[in-house]
Amino acid sequence: MKIKNAQNKLLNILKKMTMEEKIGQLYQAPFFSDVVTGHAFDASSTIERIKKGMVGSVLSVHKEETLYDLQKTAVESSRLGIPLLFAFDVIHGYRTSFPINLALSNTWDVDLIERVSKMVAFETSHKGIHLTFSPMVDLVRDPRWGRVMESNGEDPYLSSVLAKAYIDGYQQGDLSKEGSVAACVKHFIGYGLSEAGREYNTVDLSKRLLYNMYLPPFKTAINAGVSMVMTAFNTVFDRPATANKFLLKDILRDQLSFNGVIISDYTSSEEIMNHKVAEDMADVAFQCFDAGLDMEMVSESYMHHLKTWIEKGLLSVQALDQAVLRVLKLKDNLGLFDNPYGYFYKDSDQYILTEQALNLSKESAEKSMVLLKNHDQILPLKKSDKIVLCGPMIDQQDLIGEWSALAEKKDVISIVDAFKNDGDFEILNNQATDIRRADKVILALGEAGDQAGEGNSKADINLPEDQVTYVRKIYDLNPNIILVIFAGRPLIITEVDALAQAVLYAYQPGLQAGPAIKSLLSGDSIPSGKLTMTIPYHQGQIPIYYNHYQTGRPFDPKRPNYRYNSRYRDCKNDPLYPFGFGLSYASFIYKNLSISKQTLKKYDKLLVSVDCTNDSNHRADEIIQLYIEAMSFSVARPVNELKAFKKMTFEPYETKTINFVLTVEDFRAYNITMDYTAEKRQYRVKVGPNSKDLMMETIRVIDQS
Ligand code: BGC
Secondary structure, three states, rough: OOOHHHHHHHHHHHOOOOHHHHHHHHHOOOOOEEOOOOEEEOHHOOOOOOOOOOOOOOEEEOHHHHHHHHHHHHHHHHOOOOOOOEEOOOOOOOOOOOOHHHHOOOOHHHHHHHHHHHHHHHHHOOOOEEEEEEEEEEOOOOOHHHHHHOOOOOOHHHHHHHHHHHHHHHHHOOOOOOOOOOEEEEOOOOHHHHHHOOOOOOOOOHHHHHHHHHHHHHHHHHHHHEEEEEEEEOEEEEEEHEEEEEEEHHHHHHOOOOOOOOOOOOOOOHOOOOEEEEEEEEEHHHHHHHHOOOOEEEEHHHHHHHHHHHHOOOOOHHHHHHHHHHHHHHHHHHHOOOOOOOOOOOOOOHHOOOOOHHHHHHHHHHHHOOOOOEEEEHHOOOOEEEEEOOOOOOOOOOOOOOOOOOOHHOOOOOOOHHHHHHOOOOHHHHHHHHHHHHOOEEEEEEEOOOOOOOOOOOOOOOOOOOHHHHHHHHHOOOOEEEEEOOOOOEEOOOHHHOOOOEEEEEEOOOOOOHHHHHHHHOOOOOOOOOOOOOOOHHHHOOOOOOEEEEOOOOOOOOOOOOOOOOOOOOOOOOOOOOOOOOOOOOOEEEEEEOOOOEEOOOOEEEEEEEEEOOOOOOOOEEEEEEEEEEEOOOOOOOEEEEEEEEEEOOOOOOEEEEEEOOOHHHHHHEEOOOOOOOOOOOEEEEEEOOOOEEEEEEEEEOOOO
């Protein structure tokens, strides 16, 4: 009944709308005076357009007074008073910044990500914003690409699980609930495959790769009720994603039954002219709308040309109505028709930077950092340790990372600040004599917050030479080096890694960087993060990722120098650290992998068990990972595919039996005839602490139909 009433309400509004007003709902306007990607924008023109009902949504405005004025203009000065939808990139925090998303994914912690995104939504929604352009679920394989920092890493299963966690946290299952915001999953699709890691570059992928690897996170996001999908800048099957009927209609609408709003990326609709698939803006409007794009971000092709195409009968008014209804429905779900000012609050600063938010920022920073090396258990620090704090980033506050919304660097607590406010350790000066007599040297380096993110592709991701030289210099004075590495991506750290006794990869941790690092180094909290993106050994190995195909001439460790195997003459194949890897101060022993049956039929449940022991006196978390490998299949499949994981807390010396339940579903993939099937063949089931150190058992699928 409620749904029917809402539908009638929207249909009544639609009936009153002129064609121009309908097209207006499909325009997301900028509101600034600037020149971006060659366009001069003038904020005042947006106001005039709002009055004429030519604007459906506004992006990237965050000043509450401005938002309020814009909404008031729409509601009081436009003919039908349809409220505006306010969208903003709140990617890993609004005012309280959390670690970058790549770091958050290292937590493998669904509950934590949901708590973080709920907190992000809480701050955002109390500051006038209705929708965030998040989560970004592009799979990434090339750390040269700056946007790896926004992603969940290289695995489709993990990214799917985390996508749902983000959406559940943002949307709260009910957009009318106070504290929720609408989510927009992006970028549909394949953007993470930009050739050579160069921003906005061409993408080439096969249909099967698209379905097996790239689609699952989007599918999960849609099943989780995501409100919006954003198209990607790149081409897919030689058509720009934004004007790609196969992607938008066949896949999103027909196969995945997505009935929310499809929006372009920033001017990506008109960029199809640069891709040389459209002649002019009229052509842009036709091709994008015909392909299934509802809303244009910033571009004005619909505004100026859609009407003509519809009047000529070449695009249908029914399709226009459907697109408009989707936008109106989103606004209605957000409660905007009931109260267009519902996201404005008195004294709204009370909702940001709360103690709870800062604690959560610290907790997530601690859980997202990855301990890569801890030689001779140099960590945790001992209370009696005399330490030196040094390195180019030891007092750095530029640790928020890109897409930081309204977070401010001045609020970031650096490592130096965290240590100096505490009398736990004797902190020596970083003069040569002091470095020599120190027990341990904490050395921070890496790349600052603005080095990754959109438009920050790098051809060279080696640590800068002066940083390597610096580490060598310190090493000559005192080899007890504990490296803390800040970065928005996996950097090439091979040389400094070899010089250090311990390495903590800290990414860009956000406001609580210093306290989180201090807590981990001193053992107040125990490292538990595990890599979701491979750290290469050498730049020339890129792209490098764990779920690659086997080759016809695989590398053979017994004949490492055999020329005609798949290998490099001048470098090993293995990465420096593989996907799934991360150390703890505890050590975990895996034993007794067992499976409940040797053959598997439809409706069967396969129980996979393993005993995991915490062989230490630390209470610690471990992420237990389960992978499969198809021993044969009609098409090549990855050497390992993550299918399940569990993050568990272990008491000192505790042993737990970890159980996973698999079914035929977990063995399926798109095969040679594009059937989604678990072919009747042999598979390996593997369990372990990372994608490299795995125990295995074999199972045969004998019936799946
Ligand atoms: C990015 C999107 C972002 C949009 C709006 C684009 O440049 O690719 O991810 O949501 O801008 O700011």
